[in-house]
Amino acid sequence: MYVTQACETDTHFFCDTADRLPEPQVPKVRLPMGDHLFFEGDEVTHVYRVEEGVLRLSRLMEDGRRQVIAFGYPGDIVGFPAAGKHHTDCDALTGAKLSSFRFAQPVPMSVEAPLGRELMHAAFQEIGAMQDHFMMLGRKSAVEKLASFLDVLARRVGEPVGDMCRIALPMSRADIADFLGLTTETVSRTFTRLRKARVIFLEDPQTVIITRPDALNVMARGLDS
Amino acid sequence: MYVTQACETDTHFFCDTADRLPEPQVPKVRLPMGDHLFFEGDEVTHVYRVEEGVLRLSRLMEDGRRQVIAFGYPGDIVGFPAAGKHHTDCDALTGAKLSSFRFAQPVPMSVEAPLGRELMHAAFQEIGAMQDHFMMLGRKSAVEKLASFLDVLARRVGEPVGDMCRIALPMSRADIADFLGLTTETVSRTFTRLRKARVIFLEDPQTVIITRPDALNVMARGLDS
DNA sequence: CGCGGGGTTGAGCGCCATCAATTGGAGTGG
DNA sequence: CCACTCCAATTGATGGCGCTCAACCCCGCG
Numbered sequence: 001m002y003v004t005q006a007c008e009t010d011t012h013f014f015c016d017t018a019d020r021l022p023e024p025q026v027p028k029v030r031l032p033m034g035d036h037l038f039f040e041g042d043e044v045t046h047v048y049r050v051e052e053g054v055l056r057l058s059r060l061m062e063d064g065r066r067q068v069i070a071f072g073y074p075g076d077i078v079g080f081p082a083a084g085k086h087h088t089d090c091d092a093l094t095g096a097k098l099s100s101f102r103f104a105q106p107v108p109m110s111v112e113a114p115l116g117r118e119l120m121h122a123a124f125q126e127i128g129a130m131q132d133h134f135m136m137l138g139r140k141s142a143v144e145k146l147a148s149f150l151d152v153l154a155r156r157v158g159e160p161v162g163d164m165c166r167i168a169l170p171m172s173r174a175d176i177a178d179f180l181g182l183t184t185e186t187v188s189r190t191f192t193r194l195r196k197a198r199v200i201f202l203e204d205p206q207t208v209i210i211t212r213p214d215a216l217n218v219m220a221r222g223l224d225s
Numbered sequence: 226m227y228v229t230q231a232c233e234t235d236t237h238f239f240c241d242t243a244d245r246l247p248e249p250q251v252p253k254v255r256l257p258m259g260d261h262l263f264f265e266g267d268e269v270t271h272v273y274r275v276e277e278g279v280l281r282l283s284r285l286m287e288d289g290r291r292q293v294i295a296f297g298y299p300g301d302i303v304g305f306p307a308a309g310k311h312h313t314d315c316d317a318l319t320g321a322k323l324s325s326f327r328f329a330q331p332v333p334m335s336v337e338a339p340l341g342r343e344l345m346h347a348a349f350q351e352i353g354a355m356q357d358h359f360m361m362l363g364r365k366s367a368v369e370k371l372a373s374f375l376d377v378l379a380r381r382v383g384e385p386v387g388d389m390c391r392i393a394l395p396m397s398r399a400d401i402a403d404f405l406g407l408t409t410e411t412v413s414r415t416f417t418r419l420r421k422a423r424v425i426f427l428e429d430p431q432t433v434i435i436t437r438p439d440a441l442n443v444m445a446r447g448l449d450s
Numbered sequence: 451c452g453c454g455g456g457g458t459t460g461a462g463c464g465c466c467a468t469c470a471a472t473t474g475g476a477g478t479g480g
Numbered sequence: 481c482c483a484c485t486c487c488a489a490t491t492g493a494t495g496g497c498g499c500t501c502a503a504c505c506c507c508g509c510g
Contacts, residue, residue, distance in 0.1 A: 059360055063447055067360045082353025116341055123348040128307025130355045135284055135292045137362035138406030142498065173457065181363030186498055188458050205457060222288055367466070398489065411466060413490050430489060 029098040037090040044081035046100045050074050053096025054170045057088040068179035073157055077122035093170045137181045145180040146190045147220035154210050165210040254323045262315040269306035271325045275299050278321025279395045282313040293404035298382055302347035318395045362406045370405040371415045372445035379435050390435040
């Protein structure tokens with residue numbers, strides 16, 4: 001097992017949507033930084049909801065090339081099966097706390113409301129998010145990619161500071177590069193370009209202040225130049 | 226309405242999986258070549274299963290850049306909602322026949338088995354396929370992209386010819402380019418490269434014979450060179 | 451202090467985009 | 481039957497964005 005420590009804790013629910021699971025007893029899992037939750041090819045026994053921390057979902061090619069599929073933030077559901085198996089690796093960028101939901105095998109799972117409802121809803125959300133990611137990977141320049149990434153992150157987990165916005169980046173430059181289909185060098189150079197364009201400010205390499213959110217959004221959509 | 230002609234026809238079911246809908250009456254829709262099934266931003270009222278023909282799902286940027294998200298072949302489910310709306314355009318590359326399933330609004334839909342089961346299963350399949358597509362868009366060269374595309378298509382809809390394989394390409398070079406994140410010129414040049422490497426043979430621009438499927442698969446994974 | 455790893459910056463190059471010309475087939479009309 | 485148009489596909493010439501290889505900085509750590 002890759003989960004080093006699994007413990008029941010006080011149940012704790014998000015209340016920002018109407019479809020949260022009302023179940024009184026949901027097993028919680030603690031996942032230390034760097035540990036794997038599952039690997040590509042593993043049988044799917046559970047799906048997880050991120051409660052705290054950030055996960056990384058990625059795929060590897062035989063020669064080592066990597067693509068980060070998604071970052072799992074609180075509220076995200078991870079571990080959807082395809083043909084009963086996990087299709088990505090998943091590990092923790094920070095210490096994380098997860099709710100785990102047993103998944104009846106073989107696929108398809110027993111679809112009991114409201115678990116089925118939330119799962120399906122989450123799957124649809126995921127598909128929508130991936131469609132945005134496609135446009136980013138296939139059709140955007142390096143600046144547009146990074147601007148899009150920061151724009152999405154700001155809306156999702158940004159901490160407002162006046163009309164600016166602070167974002168913590170728990171992932172490395174290499175992770176961002178593998179998410180955007182770039183190299184670490186290009187990501188770094190592009191951070192510098194955004195900084196010199198006075199759109200962002202780097203408090204430190206892992207903390208970005210978006211000084212001009214509107215300008216960032218314009219760049220993300222390629223409407224500048 | 227974009228569906229120019231909707232008619233009830235004899236019900237006709239695929240039987241290749243156990244989870245097909247057993248419903249006796251499923252409305253069928255005919256979609257002539259070139260017609261749109263829905264647009265990005267439309268409210269989702271139905272999801273569709275492709276019975277015959279090929280659909281194109283795509284997204285457009287404000288400046289005209291396009292990303293083809295997927296091609297919908299028989300057996301595929303299209304029209305998953307995100308926040309109640311379609312997140313892609315969908316139109317027909319060939320004349321197509323679809324089964325349509327009413328989708329209760331607002332989201333999340335009522336999840337009645339077995340419609341819920343098939344839908345969720347299809348959504349998971351879709352997520353798995355998109356994860357492959359990510360690797361292709363983000364991390365592969367032009368040759369690897371086109372080889373991957375042809376490899377997947379061959380397994381999915383290829384017609385075996387001895388130990389070779391024939392594929393019909395109902396989509397244009399521009400469609401393939403927008404699917405792979407390339408230009409039409411690069412797609413065309415890459416077809417030529419595969420042809421000169423004696424991995425494929427172009428019967429005509431819309432018909433590919435894969436003369437060495439194993440070699441194509443190796444190229445798709447970047448294990449040549 | 452030496453070491454290692456992540457981040458940044460620089461120099462040069464290669465793959466693919468861009469712009470442009472040519473080919474070929476389908477459709478149309480003389 | 482041929483001339484013409486139109487559009488998709490192909491091929492060629494050139495340039496640029498991002499990759500590669502490398503050096504350097506910074507910081508935490510043994």
